[in-house]
Amino acid sequence: MDLGLTDKVVVVTGGSSGIGLETARHFASEGARVVIAARREEQLAKAAASIAESTGASVDTLSTDVTKLADLDRLVAHVTTAHGRIDVLVNNAGNGTYKPFLEVTDEELVQGMEINFFAQFRLTQRFAPMMIEQGGGVVVNVTGETAIRVTQPPFRSSCTGPAKAAENRLSKILATELGEHGIRVVAVVPGFVNTEERFARWGEGLGGGLDAENDRAAAAERRREWGRGIARPGHEWGTPQELADLIVFAASKRATFVNGAVLVADGGDDKS
Known part of the structure; x- marks a missing residue:
């Protein structure tokens, strides 16, 4: 199946490991021009080498902390200068804080919102004008199971869950607001991966x-x-490869009728 991703410019945050790495690998194998962004340069180098070894494709890397506005601006400037466009943005960077509600510190609360919801909001806002100018694009927001269900000890999610839920809601809102510019926005919710x-x-x-x-x-x-x-x-x-398959398909020309969807990939575990 031709996914129509050859020479498409794809940016994957949190792309040096896990779901992000496998997503970048899948895009590269489809012939896309991939930029992977993550904090640690050593991990980025290893990720790029791994992708080159398995696919024969080279990928672009940039050390980026998605909680820092200067880093987000630097990433956008790099993509603009090096590639001149962006066709797919995969907002994958994020993490979780799993503590009882009464033990969550204000620092952890702010950090949780910054690395999850704020990062997706801010980076999409920075790349959207380029997508609008070129006539369209795709944004895939990778969220999390705590957005749709309450987890039990030891993984209480009062800190992370609301941020992940906001990512899902943002995806639906942007699908409507940016849809008129030819930009699709989809949320992917991984279960236990x-x-x-x-x-x-x-x-x-x-x-x-x-x-x-x-x-x-x-x-x-x-x-x-x-x-x-x-x-x-x-x-x-689940495996990172299984999530990557879904993310890449959702971003491809084979999924053009999928917009504003919250795609849950949890092996059928969510029966609510």
């Missing part, structure tokens, strides 16, 4: 590390937490 960061958080919650025994314990804890089985028996976690 086995990235190193997510698995480490589960390991911390269970008092263990990254090993096979703790993997089994994490899966059992997950089943206990929700009190129901997943629709894919034997698959307790």
